[in-house]
Structures are given as structure tokens and as C-alpha cells.
Amino acid sequence: MQIRQSANRALQALIVVAVVGLFALLAVTTAEHLQQRGIRSGFDFLLEPAGFTLGESLLPVDAGDSTWLAFTAGLFNTLRVALPGAALALGIGTLAGFGRLADNPLVRGLAGAYVNAFRNIPLLLQLLAWYFILTDLLPAADAALRLAPGVFVSKSGLALPWWGDGGFEIPEPGGFGIDGGARLTPEYLAMLIGLVLYSAAYIAETLRAAVLALPPGQRLAALALGMTPRQVFRLVLLPQAWRAALPPVTSQLLNLFKNASLAVAIGYPDLVSVAGTSLNQTGRAIECLVIVIVVYLLLSLVAAAVSHAFERRSQWERPT
């Protein structure tokens, strides 16, 4: 037994070494061949000025700033749409999922129609549709609609009072539309709406399946104890369903993160958009791809770890 175990270990170690070796070999040969062909390679371009600006960004980035700052700003933009998107998708998905189980036929029908419509249309089409609906319907930037004092909506997006360069700013009509305050652009809004509605439809189905998978005896027993249908749902069905639904819902949220990479199709400057622009200007195709791959991998691993921690907490018994 002892011998078999250590033989096993040795084999595993060997495989790890082989895989790591293979990747190292790939990297070394790549670098060698690129050099042979007179192609400059390496990550030094990250320290050089980016030479381009982002249309909108949480981090103020200028064309003179280094390329890695532009990448970071792109990553922030990805998170800026993905994090609120994940929270909203969870909320709307939960509502829609339970809507599909409701006794009221109207609620059930509406929730069903929503899920089937949004789950069955490719996300890219939905994003483009939302974007063109927003830019076509909204009034021109110089004829912005005033929703409330200091709140304007136009083709340039939603302008809100916010802290700017000169302290707290209240947006007001200026040269090309609205100046000052914070701005949620149509690109951002279309991304957010599109991602949330698409992911929420999947989350709704996952939750519905989880509730339906519970033994019917659970519900009957709770009713027999004299609980109201609402109490049955909230105290008996929901906690158990969530536990089963957590891993697939995590997958959906990870998908939302990855789907955010479609942003450049509608002009939102996310990480992939910045990488594409940078790739074109420097010609460092492999390097830019590696950065995007590593960042997405890390993001997904972090998100998976968080979800795993939740899973463990919601377990009946901790695994020993």
C-alpha cells in the first residue's frame, strides 16, 4: 500500500514536470523563432507610452501614460460593468426563477416569456440591439432630456451630478451636449442591460430546476406543519434550493465576466478592446493575448474561490 502510494506520487510529480517543461519549451522556442524572423518580442512595450486614450474610464488615463496603465484602465472598465452586472443578474434571475414557479398564471407566463426570449437569442445580437435602440431613441446630445435637476439623458448617455476635477459638479448643457458630473455612456448602459438580462435568464432556470429537484415531501411536510405557502418557500424550499444551485449559478456569473469581452462590438473600452488596440499598434500579438488570458484566468479563479467559500458555508456538514 505504502509503495503504491509513493509510486503514484512519483508519477504525478513526473506529469507535472513534463507539463511545465512542455510549456517552458514552447515559450523558449517561440522567443527564439520570433527573434530569428526579426520580430520584436517581450513585454517591454508595457512601459512605453500607450499613445491612445480611452473614451471613458474610471482611471484617468492619458495618451502619454504607459501601456500597462491603459490595460489596467481597461480591466477596471471590465469590472465596472461585470461587478454591478453580476449583482443585478442575481437579483433579477432570482425573481424570474421564482416567477416561473408562481401560482399566478400571469406572473408565470411573463417570467416564462422573458426567460425563453433572452436565453434563445445570441448575446452579441442582444447587445447590438440594446445599443442601437438606446442611440436611436435617445435625443441628440445638444437637445438632452432633463429628467431631474442636474440629471440629463441623451445619445451621449446619462449625466449625473458627481465629483469631478473641480469638486462636486452638477451637469449642465455645454459645447457638445452636457458637461460636468458623471456620465454613464450608451455603450456602458447597453453592456450592462444586455449582460444582466441574458445571464439572469439562465440563473432563473437554474433556480427553478433546483427548487423542482427538492423532494416533494419537504413542501408537503412544511404545509402539514401549518406554514403558509410563503413561509414554506422562504424557510424550507429556498435555503435548500440555493445550496444546490450555487455551483451552476457561479458558472453563470463567470460566463457573465467572460461575456463582458464582447464589449468592443458596441464601443465599450474594456480590457479586450485595449488589448486589441495595443496589439495593432505594437504588433505584439502573443504578448497582448497572454495578458488577456492570464487576467481572465485570474479573475475567474478568484470568483470561483469566493463561490467555493460560500458553498462550504452553506453545507449541512463540513466535509472532514
Add this chain to the structure above:
Amino acid sequence: MSRFRTLALTAATALATLAAPAHAGKILDGIKARGQLACGVSTGVIGFSAADSQGHWRGLDVDICRAIAAAVLGDANKVRWVPLSSQQRFTALQSGEVDILSRNTTWSLTRDAALGLHFTAVTYYDGQGFMVAKKSKVTSARQLKNAEICVQSGTTTEKNLSDYFRSQGIKVKPVVFDKFEPSIKAFFSGRCQAYTTDASALAFIRSKEAPNPDDYVVLPEIISKEPLGPAVRRGDDEWFAVVKWVINALIEAEELGITQAKADSMKSSPDPTVQRFLGVGEDLGKSLGLDREWAARAVKAGGNYGDIFNRNVGADSPLKLPRGLNAQWNKGGILYALPLR
């Protein structure tokens, strides 16, 4: 996901670079052995390279490849067209997937020096400009302070944009799209106050894509130099020379008045320059690894440079671009063929 796919394709072609060993002077032999020229073109830029309704590739960049195929293989149709996105194009050339990249690509120092490729000759002198809605009353790019500007990613456009406005001390917001259609649709829906791309494309977009062309104006400023031309992989000087000289021959043919129709009859011309060009007497093809009729065949494939220009982007095309800088040196332009002798 489509963006991811483009990036993934780029990665795949990039990795393919590693497999094939580098060799020199073999590209021409390879093309002759295969009986086909692999030509990298765009995925659709009207006037330069775009497939028509029957699936035939047409455009200035396309005709350059056809002329090279005619010179090398004796048949202008022996070309395999490889449509490439702007992200894929350089890796496709580096890895040998295409023999020549003829895809409205700007010749710049970084690209020429650091990407493992060589630009061969300029086939179109372009420059970046702006289009705005007439009702915005903007008459100069300097009035675009704080404006949002729609732009398609994937070329030198974004860098020029930021360079120009930095030099003017003006801030603008680029709205960057990866595909052509959403970028112009966003502009015409009024999302952006201006649209920027190469002037040749602006003329086309205004006349063909605008709901009403008269509602839009192209601003006078040209903010960059965009010399477009085909590139080849480094490390094969023979192939580099063939591409460079076929393009030179097309430009020289216009200067000499040699056209598709007259190429045969002009063989009896007493002018030694014309004779040399058409392979009568002196054999110029030998030093290029071609036969003596190479230049004559290149012209017979689709006419001389002037014919190619007029048919695809000039007076006889929907784009109706003026010759401008792209006229011969003795006609007010800067096209100057190196001597074929």
C-alpha cells in the same frame, strides 16, 4: 465571443509561426511549385479589397496581387484570397500563411522594423480625416473640443487621433468599435459628433452609407500620412524584389502609356524603354527569377496603375476619388516609378 475568436485565431497563427522553420529565397519557388499566390486581403474595404455579389474579389489591393500572379505564374486568376482582420494580418504574413499582405496597410517605422516584414512600395497615398454632420456647424477639426468621435479599431487611426488632438491641446473622447458597420451606424444615429478614418474611406462612407450625403461634410484637415502598400515576410530578398518591381512596372507602364489593350502592339515601338519593358531585346526578367514577358503580363492582367486606380477608386468607380497625390510625378502627384533598366 467574436472578439475572442479573432484573438484566438491570431494566437493560433502566432503559434503556427513556431512550427515552420525560417528559410530564405524559397517563397518564389514555393509559389511556382504550388501554382498559386496566397494573397492576404481585407475582410471588405470597398475600392481596395472586397468580394462582389458573385464572390469575385475586386479592388486596388486585389489587382496588385493579380498583376503579381500574372507576372510570376502567367495567370492573374491563380491567386488564393485570404481575408484577414486587422489583428490577424501581420501574424498571417509572419507565419507564411500568405505570401503577400496586400491589405490597405500603412507603412510605418515600427511595422517595417519590428514585425519581421518589409513593405515593398506605396500603392496608395492616403491620410486620416474627419466627417461631421453639417448641422453641427463644425468647419474645422480644431472645433471638436470635448467631442465624442466614433472610430473603428485596428489600425493607426486611434493613435493619430490622440496625437493630433494632443498637439492641438484639445481633449476628445474616442468611441472605439471593432467592426465597421456598428461604428458608422453609431455615427449616423448621432451617437458621436464626428467620425474619423482614412480620407479615401470617408468619401465612400459619405456617398454610400449616409442616409443623406448632403447632411454630412468632410473636414479639410488631413491629420496623418497613410502610405498604403503591400508587405512581404523578411528573409527572402528575391521575393521582396519581385513584388517591389511588379508594382514599379505597373506605375512605369502608366508613365510610358502602356495599357492592357496596347501591350502587344507596342512591342514594335521604336522607344527602347518601352521595348525593354515589354521584353523585346534586353531580358530584365532574368535578374528577378522571372521570364522576359513578366512586366507585359502584369499590365495585361488588369491594366497599368492608372487603369487600376480609375477602375477601383477613381473616376470610373463609385468612390470617385481624385488622383491627388496618387498622380504621376509629372502630372502633379508623387508617384515616381524607379527605372526599369
